[in-house]
Amino acid sequence: MKVQKITMTDASFERSPGQDGEVFAGNVIDQRHGGPITIGYGRYGPNQSIDETLAVDDVMVVLEGRLSISTEAGTVSAGPGEIVYMPKGERVTIRSHEEGAVTAYVTYPHWQEALA
């Protein structure tokens, strides 16, 4: 594979599994491209909530807005330039706020394969 620049316009957003709200994910690099990691963008409407048990190690870099991520151990909140690391196996609730949120995400391994 070659060095690649990725922008949000490269992402074709699909509704994230397990909810019918306004939470969308758009992989740009994933299992289709032969590398070990998935790279994409996430988009959250205002005041959305999604529950998930991480099937992969998942890193979210918040680019816009703010997200709160809750587990049994408590809640962290991240804004622009901040990162949330969600290790495989963790059970989380991810919430957006009034301004919604945009993230860049990297997972290892490929989250779609892990959910298949």
Added chain:
Amino acid sequence: MKVQKITMTDASFERSPGQDGEVFAGNVIDQRHGGPITIGYGRYGPNQSIDETLAVDDVMVVLEGRLSISTEAGTVSAGPGEIVYMPKGERVTIRSHEEGAVTAYVTYPHWQEALA
């Protein structure tokens, strides 16, 4: 491992290997923590240049400023919110511009171990 929020203040920056310019990397999550990926922040002074052959898969999310990444195949340039994926084995020159740059990075596997 637990869900963790990571900010730039969590990173203890060290000069990136192979140059004595103003390019610094600060791992926050890496081989010391038991997970498979390294997460950190990169900081580039103005008009810096670093040559590197990728020993790992490396994802840079540009948070501030702009970087140009050149390979034999050409040059890509990324600004805030844009991502550069540098696959293992690629030989690159990374250049910052007048405004310098700040990145969030994720590597698989751990880049420091791969260079050891």
